[in-house]
Amino acid sequence: METLKELVTQFNFQNETYVVVIPLILMCLDIMTGLINAWIKGEVDSSKLRKGLGKKLGEITCILIGEIFVVGFGLTAYIAAGVSIYIIVMELISICENLEKLGVPIPKFIKKALMVANTEINEDNKEDDSKEDEDK
Numbered sequence: 001m002e003t004l005k006e007l008v009t010q011f012n013f014q015n016e017t018y019v020v021v022i023p024l025i026l027m028c029l030d031i032m033t034g035l036i037n038a039w040i041k042g043e044v045d046s047s048k049l050r051k052g053l054g055k056k057l058g059e060i061t062c063i064l065i066g067e068i069f070v071v072g073f074g075l076t077a078y079i080a081a082g083v084s085i086y087i088i089v090m091e092l093i094s095i096c097e098n099l100e101k102l103g104v105p106i107p108k109f110i111k112k113a114l115m116v117a118n119t120e121i122n123e124d125n126k127e128d129d130s131k132e133d134e135d136k
Contacts, residue, residue: 013081013084016067016070016080019063019066019067019080019081019084020060020063020064020067020084022084022088023059023060023063023084023087023088023091024060026087026088026091026092026095027056027059027060027087027091029091029095030091030094030095030098031052031053031056033095033098033099033102034052034094034098035049036098036102037098037101037102040102059083059087062083062087063080063083063084063087066079066080066081066082066083066084067080086121089114089117089118089121090118092114093114093115093118096110096111096114
């Protein structure tokens, strides 16, 4: 959990608007690259698109709830920023995967950095889950 806290602390959004705007932009890019990839392969499937859009809407809802807690209750911005960073990492990974499928080479250092961030986030989640299980 400490690594995730450090990441949130070091990832300094210039203002609160970017906590929502950056993930939104990346979600749009992910949808675009995914649709282009499916269109080229002739695999456009409206049910997959609906499912993906539902997931994106859920992610946006999580960020907005975090922002409500920050603004409405005066809590620290770490809640919304943490959710936003998690979504940013996941969207960047997905965009890179889509671009690779389209034949765009992604430098190894970018893929490695994203995988390290993803591993750190997921390891923190596993630690939190195991602590919750012990408490039950």
